[in-house]
Amino acid sequence: MFGYYKPLKPNHMKKLYSIIFACAFVLIGFNSKAATIVVGVGVDATFTPANVFTPSTVSAAVGDVIQFILGAGTHNVTSTSIPGGAAAMSSGTMSTLGQTYNYTVTVAGTYLYSCTFHTGMNGTINVGTSGIATPTVDLLTSAYPNPFKDKFTFKYGSIESIDLFNIIGEKVKTFELPKNETKTEIDLTDLNTGVYFIRTYHEGVIVETKKIVKTK
């Protein structure tokens, strides 16, 4: 049989649904933290194979992970236009059903990407500076130096705690900040080098998400 599109077998569909379901669970689990946003690759909204990204346009906040999951066919995710300072999107060839490509957005702006195998197979990610309303001045914080080697200094006002997340949105540490202080040194000697996100809290509500980079 000469089908351009191989229909998904029921067991494959089941597998795909379970993957998507697992991702939805992750999304709920990260509710107030970095979110994981799933984009289907090579399937439409009804899981029918097609040369599309579904949804083709998503909105995200800095720190969120865009998880591309191959639903059918052979495709790739390749950025064509990204904000200055952002890393290129380059999944390589995706050809195994359920194969994923995770891309963490680190800079606000508009990201355009395509599958280079299929003309017109395009997608857009719109990234706001934060999913959270602009904080009032006394809640603004600073972390320096950034990048840092082992420790950085954290300056704050009415912030009570900080959560630290790795690049894939897993919480790796929580710090309770000393009250009646406006400055504290945070020691991350035990962490691997890489990109992290700190999230600040005031009365249990998220105030800011900031990117910090640990170097050698």
Ligand SMILES: [Cu+2]
């Ligand atoms: Cu494609």
